[in-house]
Amino acid sequence: MSVTMPTTPSTPASGALTYEEKRHARNLGIAYIVLAGITMIFLTGHSGTATFNLDGGRSFGLPAQPLAWFVAASLSVVAGIQLWRGFGKWTNVVLAMASLLIFMSFLSWAAAGREFSFIGMLASAVTFSTPLIFGACAGIMCERSGVVNIAIEGLLLNGAFTSAFVGSIASGWPGMGPKSGFWVGVLAAMITSALFAWLLAWLAIRFKVDQVIVGFFINFFVLGLTSFLSSRVLTENPDYNDTPTLGAWKIPLLERIPVLGQILFQQTVFVYAAYVLVVVFTWFLFRTKWGLRTRAVGEHPRAADTLGVNVLRLRYRNVIMAGAIAGFGGAWWTATLGRFNENITNGRGFIALAVVIVGRWHPVGALSAALLFGLFDSVADKLSLLNTGLPSEFIKMTPYLMTIVVVAGFVGRSRGPKAAGQPYESQ
Amino acid sequence: MTAATVDGSPAAAPEEKPKLVVFFDRIDAYNNLLLPFLAIVSALIVGAFIIGLTDIDRLKEGDIGGILTTIKDAYIALPTGALGSLGGISETIVSATPLILAGLCFAVAARSGLFNIGATGQMFAGGMASVWVGFTMDGPGIVQVPLALLAGIIAGGLWGGIVGILKARTGAHEVITTIMTNYIAGLLTLWLLKTEAFQQPGKDNPVSKTVSDKGRLPELFFWSDDPSLRAHWGFLVALGGAVFMWWLFERSKVGFELRTFGSNADAARYAGMKPATLTTLAMFIAGGLAGLGGATQIIGTQGYATESFAGSIGFDAIAVALLGRNKPVGIVFAAFLFGILEAGGRKMQLETDIPLDVVLVLRALIVLFIAAPALTRLIWRLKSEGSTSVLQFRGWGA
Amino acid sequence: GDDEEESTSTEAPAATEAPSATEAPAGTEAPAAGAVSACQVTDVGGVDDKGFNQSAYAGLQQAEADLGAEIALLESASDADYAPNIQAFLDKGCDDIITVGFLLGGATADAAIANPDQQFAIIDSDANDNAGTPDDFADDVNLENVRALNFATDEPSFIAGYLAAGMSETGKVATYGGINIPPVTIFMTGFLNGVNYYNEQKGTAVEVLGWDGTEGSFAGNFESLDDGKKLAQGFADEGADIIFPVAGPVGLGSSAYAKEVGGIRIIGVDVDMYVSNDKEKEVYLTSVLKNIDASVFDTVKNVSETGDAGDDYVGTFANGGVGIADFHDQAGDVPDELKAEIEQLVADFTAGTMKAG
Amino acid sequence: MELELRGITKRFPGVVANDDVNLHVRGGEVLALVGENGAGKSTLMNVLYGLYKADEGEILIDGVPQHFTSPRDAIAAGIGMVHQHFMLVPVFTVAENVVMGVEPTSLGGIKLDLATAREQVRTISEQYGMHLDPDALIEDMPVGLQQRVEIIKVLFRHAKIVVFDEPTAVLTPQEIDDFFVIVESLKADGKGIVFITHKLREAIKVADRIEVLRRGKTVGDADPKTVKDTELAEMMVGRPVDLVVDKAQHEPGDVVLELRDFTVSDPSGRVLVDHVGLQVRAGEIVGIAGVQGNGQTELVDALVGLRRVAGGTVHLVGQDITVATPRDMHRHGVAHIPEDRQREGIVKDFDITENLALTGYYAPPLSSGLTIDWKAARTTAEHLVEQFDIRTPSVDTGVGTLSGGNQQKVIVARELSRDLKLAIACQPTRGIDVGSIEYIHERIVALRDAGVAVLVVSTELDEVMALADRVVVMYRGKVVADLPRASTSHNEVGLYMAGAKESAA
């Protein structure tokens, strides 16, 4: 639909981005100055050394005020260079380093004279961003093939409910323990979420219902139904809402790596699964026949169609697969908590939607975005312990505010697959 | 349009139709009334199965008659609860009012090419500003009420405008920023409600000071002294909002620019329009409408602010707008439908033992069927029509 | 000694948990002529919030069973639903309308003023009149026909804090809330004060994580159990070994964490979680009880007997409206000395000689 | 192999796009299909390719009826198609675009074997002398190369009948010559070719047979050896068409537009337009000739304010307008017919009235205060539709449903129908049928005669030569020649365009 008269590469359309990049570079310089100013704020109030605890009794300390001085000074220098001649291909590296400095300086300010578990903060970011990764991968799989998926929330919620419900019942089956019962539940979660996803695909493809409306429908429908079943079935029969939780499954040897071991390799199977998914999904998306066709169908379905790719079938398939992934992701709640509760996902599906976009529709990008969100969330948790004097509401805002900062400052314009949201008519 | 049908003579002078006829042509009675009707019927049939299946106790007892009675009662309660009495109508209107405004908010952004999920946050902003004006001012209603509404528009507009500016300046995707600003607005509201400026004196719960009676929007059913008829002039404000949106997109210059920008940003630039300004403006107007929705909710329906006064209105409104195809008239009708489902759902909850959750499921079904005319056509074997138009947001795709 | 201690710590709940046992013999004599009707409006949490809505409804259900009351329920989907839901019950002709939560304060007061002959009860709020000019908040207007049911939950929380301080091996205990609102933070403050009192008494320096009297840790909602697990994990990382979640079902996430890792004790909230959460009962040191169901039952009973809901009510140790649960499985871990001190505290609170503030 | 279409009828709501059309092609033969915009050529080919399902009629291959339900079937039957609007995924490489659908794989059919794909693409590309880099990204390629990718796609699938839908519309003269070489080699390979074009001389040059379509019907065929282009044009349009621009002598007036040291660069600093000096006088048509990609596009974009000017000045009747915005230019009486009609020139979702108001909506008579007077806009639109002979049922018709020629007329009508000092027309007749070309050329000349300065930018050398009073040639961002039309020739200009010659000018 969208390819019109082919044009030469240097039309304003492709120039637009680069013009913006130029402005971006200038704005970045200004941002550094502002950030240097903000860092100066860290000079006020607290002083003393912030102690960051690591594993095995190790820790490191950072003197809050000297660090703030140092960071503010470095930022000013960086700002100068940025405005003067820019960093070229190092721009993003410099930005990342600067952000890290500011981040550490901020933490030192907040924790000056106190201590907190730095490693716990990082480990918790990894643990609790897991469902976001699954949700985002599901979203990417749909949108890469041209179907907007607002229903991630509903698919996750359904996964959480079904895995808890079926998992609990299945553990009572003859010859089946709680553990194997749990995995039966996970399977059921994948199947039912895939069914809901199929419904999304069917309504959106066959009947051309606005994909956003179908997404909302599924969200409302699943929320209503699981809440109802939760109150009428699960509450009345606690046995139907009781699965084991999956404890950490420490990976031999790797778990003993200092620092990293505890953050990455003492996690549950779901965390590892999320990482495997990202790797496998990335490989499939960019290295396989399926991936090539999927991306084509999301960008320019008619081109794919004219080459004999069955656009609609591929969309069905991918959306259904995405449903299964989201179902699996939903089971994370059951694995983590051993039970279901009304609206247990509580908007995580929408955060996952944001993660898809922040990650620029790339699995690895989504992984980074999810981790970043998880990190800011656990930073907020730590802040609330450190008696910084900030109102708890403002501390709670951290992940949301920081997401905006990251998107506005680092990610900039992100553009989805061109055909996402449009129904495809083969004739 | 084509050589095949139109013979050479250019523009076979289209006969001048009276305005009214043109209007009804557009409404197209057949498609716009029969289809939704059948859609609701379909939804109710599917809903009946769901009610039956969720009536676990009776199902266990095999009490099919009982189930049928429940379904019958439910389906009588739904319309009578919403429209069967003045009280019901009043509640339908009360529910529809903020939905219209928040739906307009979504639609204005959508037609400008933006996917604005931020109505919730913008309602918070508008509501908080208007409640502040409402309880600090002590002037005559004729001054105070418009000022409070204006404050709502401005605050909501600014809150939405932030998203617009971020998008225009940095390219930050509005879906991300609106999701995030919703959370932020909710937290800010909670915090504000505990500050001295807002909190009710002598209380420690996060409930705002109260807007005095003269600062409230007047009652709609002013002739009745039944205090339970809560419908207020906010409804007229909402209708005014719809007229405004119609005027904006059908008559005004800015609206034409927004529409152009929403459909083809390159053409807008070529035509001398300013994309950055338009993005910001679209979000400002959208936010203003949602803010107005928040304001009517506060100085109309509630009289004070709570930490959750925006509820799920912002989200429901997306469905309302899409159902109404982002057209003002459509949105008013869709909001009414939602209002009916809400007011009727209350009676349904009361007169049968169907829980609220199932009422919500029913509502989702009705929305779906109305949004899927092709599905309804298939079920009722109506002959098919041209394809449905689908919205485009630049956020996704081209 | 064990026997005695145990009976002490169960004494309080016994007085409130089973109003039917102590007072309800009268229930069997409930007026047969026209059963009393009691109707509940929930706040947006809905009836299965595993919190005060559910507790209140449990009281109603008990009234249905014991008093033959006709009960009805309307769940609210949004703040705008409160007034019409109350109105629906007014139209229905309920004898007593029970509203749950401070969010319903305004709507309840409005309805009560407009219908002076109607009996109301409201939980966690003194119904306040939201009408009137800005400086005319009639929250001091005591609405005759509204029975406000409030709970001095800081008292049992204080004891829980004292207990936690005494039981902590790491010298760190923690608490967190759902959101930062008084009905939640009153527990946390009580807990904090209890710990501080212990420190004063014993010269120790047990530290409370998650609440400093004004700010602290919150889940941000009452639904995400994983937030409860995350917070618990965070507290454990900092060395806390006893956690007191005040966030409804979110606390179950902390229990799940405690069970998973071991070595962490949880203090339940609202109900005796050893009983209500069979799945992880072993992690509960005790629970802070807020006997909403009993007070609701009591209210319905009043209406059925006298036609009046009764005077405003503040649940305390003295009247059994609040309490502290049994130690159950962990009774063996609690030193006798500490048990005795707790017992004394309960007695002092009951007698009114001790204040939680 | 022989392909036959028999009695094909295809209806769209309100339109009979093909009406009982018969057509046949043999291997080793080039059939040219010509016809007005909207005559139904593309529709017919889409039916052949399985994209549309015909309402009536059948497709036979070697006498056997075929049932194509999707392009898959058509491809399998040996039919290949190069679409009017290219069907390439812009973010993919050449190799990826070519192999999609028939990917070479490894690891049991899962992994995409890109190495093999590249090799295969390279082989075919060399075989037909197309010199394509399999790893180049489509979005970075000039149109001519993109077209080769389309051709390789077809060859890769072993097509025996190849349909080219307006392949030359977007090509430069050099590219067109290269294209014809490729067509010849395909023909020599025994492939049957259907060639759709609006350039009648091309049809006559390469075709073995010419079929004319008018209003969905075949109106006859012609032998390229004997037919004259004027005859063909008349068959197509149904009336005699003047293929040569009628242009009286006209004395140019004062300088209207003057560029001095005009420089445009891309953000990375690469100079795209290099210190260009240019003058356009009132009542004069200056044609900018040049192969696509030599800075013409950027020059115009910067001139009209859609792109930043890196250096130099622009004066309009003496006034400095170097930093003017598109709106300023409009106010100053500058018209701009954009190069890419669908991307910039129209809003497809809008009706004709709205599109005609697109640039003038903000000022009287269409607007006063905050509002737009749609009644006036409609009246104006009706007037323009009539005046510019836009074929449409009404002014409320969506522009997206109009044929390309009529879309272009909408733009021309909008831009040229007001008081102008300067008109800039980029590729004004790209993809447009002879009837409309005649009309648009007439308008441009009329504008000149009315004393407007006109700048025509076209990669179509014929067009520049036909219209211009002075020909300016751009090569690599520089003006390499500025020649009075009267004293130059196609040949000379062609040499400048190819960079083979540089003048002192």
Ligand SMILES: Nc1ncnc2c1ncn2[C@@H]1O[C@H](COP(=O)(O)OP(=O)(O)OP(=O)(O)O)[C@@H](O)[C@H]1O
């Ligand atoms: N992609 C583009 N292609 C062509 N011209 C552009 C493009 N983007 C911007 N321009 C034009 O370049 C000029 C300056 O653009 P630019 O974005 O650099 O402005 P700026 O002054 O840096 O903006 P700001 O002050 O908002 O940061 C404007 O006239 C604009 O119309």
Ligand SMILES: Nc1ncnc2c1ncn2[C@@H]1O[C@H](COP(=O)(O)OP(=O)(O)OP(=O)(O)O)[C@@H](O)[C@H]1O
């Ligand atoms: N998908 C469609 N829906 C409705 N009408 C269509 C569709 N495709 C083409 N038409 C109409 O069918 C007619 C024939 O169009 P077609 O594209 O085949 O013309 P064409 O001869 O290829 O013209 P051009 O030379 O401009 O490419 C036109 O009137 C066009 O508007």
Ligand SMILES: [Mg+2]
């Ligand atoms: Mg519920």
Ligand SMILES: [Mg+2]
């Ligand atoms: Mg065509």
